[in-house]
Amino acid sequence: MTPRLLEKYRKEIIPALMQSQKVKNPFSAPRLDKIVVNMGVGEAIADIKILERAMQEMGAITGQKPVMRRAKKAISNFKTRKGIPVGCKVTLRKRMMYEFLDRLINVTLPRIRDFRGVPADSFDKAGNYSLGLSEQTIFPEIEYDRISRPQGMDITLCIKNAKTTEQARELLKLFGMPFSVKEE
Numbered sequence: 001m002t003p004r005l006l007e008k009y010r011k012e013i014i015p016a017l018m019q020s021q022k023v024k025n026p027f028s029a030p031r032l033d034k035i036v037v038n039m040g041v042g043e044a045i046a047d048i049k050i051l052e053r054a055m056q057e058m059g060a061i062t063g064q065k066p067v068m069r070r071a072k073k074a075i076s077n078f079k080t081r082k083g084i085p086v087g088c089k090v091t092l093r094k095r096m097m098y099e100f101l102d103r104l105i106n107v108t109l110p111r112i113r114d115f116r117g118v119p120a121d122s123f124d125k126a127g128n129y130s131l132g133l134s135e136q137t138i139f140p141e142i143e144y145d146r147i148s149r150p151q152g153m154d155i156t157l158c159i160k161n162a163k164t165t166e167q168a169r170e171l172l173k174l175f176g177m178p179f180s181v182k183e184e
Helices: 004-021 048-062 094-111 165-175
Strands: 031-040 067-070 085-092 129-133 153-160
Touching (some): 004 165, 085 094
Antiparallel strands (some): 031 153, 129 153
């Protein structure tokens, strides 16, 4: 069974992008390449169980086992040494990516208290969109009573074939991403 957003992308979003951006080939229209979910756990330096718990929670959120990230170099101010575990990440592609994006847009983001939309200017030069969440309790997969401490995460939506940030923003708007409107 194909994910709902993938079907929407194929049937509605590609024709809309081709018409608005005057593209003749559907394969040259902007598309979502991958979603990277990253969680930095600095407290894992003192207690590795915190990182293990964060990895379990990230696995429940994304539906995929995370990879442990290690420090690339030693930084004495942060009490890190080269090679010690400092975080975890998951790279989602294809079906899992569309299912995660669907849950993020339609279930998770509306659960944020006083939510007025995600920032519309968090694009980099390549058209990728980055979003930071302050705690994992907004995901319905996490049981509020079982978490030991709130943990934030970074979500990066990597967009392919977007020549400008406006093209990438239009793609995410068509997916249903709730961008905030700046008041002037």
